[in-house]
Amino acid sequence: MCKDLSENERNIRAVFIQKILNKQKHFEGRIKLVGGSDKFEGNVYIHHAGRWGAVCDDSWDNAAAKVVCRTFNKTGEATHGSQYGEAIEKFWMDDVVCEGTETSISNCIFSGWGTSDCESSEAAGVICHNKVVPEVIDAESRYIHEVIDASSTSLRLAGGRNNLEGRVEIYYNNTWGSICPDGWTLYEASAVCHHLALGHAVQAPQSDFFGGSKIVLSGVECQGNETNLFTCKHRALGDVVCPGEKGVICTNHLADLQLDTKAIEMSAHLKDSTLYELQCAMEENCLSKSAYEIQKTNPNWQFETRRLLRFTASSLNIGNDDFRPYLPKHLWQWHLCHKHYHSMEVFATFDVLDSDGQRVAEGHKASFCLEDNECRPGIEKKYSCANYGDQGVSVNCSDIYRYYLDCQWVDVTDVEPGDYSFKVAVNPHARIAEQSYHNNAASCSLRLTDTYAVVYGCSLGRP
Incomplete structure (x- = not known):
């Protein structure tokens, strides 16, 4: 039976619950290595939402190992295939892709918390050591x-x-x-x-x-x-x-995406939009950090504007097999704003780089759906994002993200006018096999002014 609690009892319980929440927050993102001969090697586990979870070895490499080992002020090497024993917890992370400079693997690109199709024999691990490269x-x-x-x-x-x-x-x-x-x-x-x-x-x-x-x-x-x-x-x-x-x-049969450089050059332009118009995009983290700081600190944040470099990205499959997402259908994520499932966390990346090659702005598109938007004459469309349909890109068909779609932009609000490089890449981390990767990225020149932007001189290369 329930009983009425005194104000003092309620306060004691509230303090107790807050302590638990604070403890969980304190451990959020913590790393531990399990199964090794010492605390500097083993399978990688990360603490999230109050419990420990394993990391899958899909895409796991030395850049990710470097991020993990930096926790122990060391560098390191990646291990695969549950070298230190099968995973003893659920997989929190999968398809982790790091540049190596991140402060935590939770800051790397990955499929989303708890989204994984990995078996217990696919745990990622590391060997941390003091030397940059042994011997x-x-x-x-x-x-x-x-x-x-x-x-x-x-x-x-x-x-x-x-x-x-x-x-x-x-x-x-x-x-x-x-x-x-x-x-x-x-x-x-x-x-x-x-x-x-x-x-x-x-x-x-x-x-x-x-x-x-x-x-x-x-x-x-x-x-x-x-x-x-x-x-x-x-x-x-x-x-x-x-x-x-x-x-x-x-x-002998594989897809091959080719990015359309002309579509990027012809469609690129600046557009100012209020945050009120971009609320759905904000849910997908499609704006730069300053937009979210404004949302937290300004009660009238909806009326603030962002300057967006919008453009169309079109990818034609010139291979001899369909391009299909690597995640199984039951792991696709439903996006309420867009009213369809997204099958890939990272299908394309957008970067604005300065003369030193440093990134000054980037597209933060959270996830993507793949479909046949346009096909060459005589080719019938097979894939569609609507109604939980199968996703992919058929041979001789193009997946097109047009400039007016949500998140098909780079937020350049905080970028000073000047000359930059602009890079668009599809399948940027080679997560899906293709015949060639040297037609997956467009490297362009970008002139950014107070009133307009021009993208020109695009050439194809590897991401």
């Missing part, structure tokens, strides 16, 4: 063909279920050996598939699924358009911890 012999990147004799060296895939997949092995010094899994991405996997004339890379697994062998090469860095792996660069490392193997899965 460095040659810290300078060098081309592989400068270090080994390519004429007497071979490449193969081993341990796969067919000839299109396996761990990557190099024949060197009369023995076959593997490549250390540090920073292995679809860019490096693409170079391997091109080298072996096996088409294009559809996956770049970083696990021992395909077995293991002695490590003979480490620190491979490719651009993704190489036809020969030996024209990639690498760092000659010494006694490096290599927690797994590099693998490749190749295919």
Whole structure:
């Protein structure tokens, strides 16, 4: 039975609850490493909403490990595949993409709290240490063909279920050996598939699924358009911890998005809008930080205006397979403002850069839906965002985000007039495999004045 509480009892309970809330807030974003030989290595767990959760190893790399290890005033390396034991808590984070300069991995790009399709065997981990690179012999990147004799060296895939997949092995010094899994991405996997004339890379697994062998090469860095792996660069490392193997899965059928530079140049313009008009966009964090500070401090914030650089981004699939989101349908997020589901957290990025290449403004678009907006003659549209439909971009169809749509802009309210660089990139972190990544980004010149903006001289390249 319930009983009436005295004012004093209510105050005691309120203080008790507040202490609990304060404690949870104090632990928010805390990191701990579990399963390692000491507190500086292990699977990564982060505290959020009052409980600990694991981090999935999808997209997990050394940049993210660097952010985690900075917590302990160290640098570090990424581990994959639950190297320190299977995840013992739910996954809080997935598809984490860091630049390496963030103060916390919660400031990195990720799929959203609790949004994950990962198994317990996919926990991300780190090995933190004091040195920038353990036992460095040659810290300078060098081309592989400068270090080994390519004429007497071979490449193969081993341990796969067919000839299109396996761990990557190099024949060197009369023995076959593997490549250390540090920073292995679809860019490096693409170079391997091109080298072996096996088409294009559809996956770049970083696990021992395909077995293991002695490590003979480490620190491979490719651009993704190489036809020969030996024209990639690498760092000659010494006694490096290599927690797994590099693998490749190749295919002859893959999507290929090509960004339309002319659409960007012809549509770019400035538009002043009140915050009252942008309330839905504010929910998606589409404005710069100062807008949210105004919202907190100014009771009449709705009447304040923001200056937006609006533009159209059109991506045509010129490949030979559909471009599909990597998240399964049950993990798509419903957006009440837009009345449809979004299938990707990061499909495109928009950056304004100064003459030193420093970002002075960026698009903060929270998530995206993919659909066939326009198709070439004779091609029927297949994908639509409406009514919980399947999402993607068909071959010879374009996904178009037009300039008048919410968040299809960069908030330049706080940017001084002058000359800048403007970069738009789709599939910026190569989360979805494509035939080529060198037509995914448009790098342009931007002239910003008090009254107008001009975007010109756009050229295609890699994000």
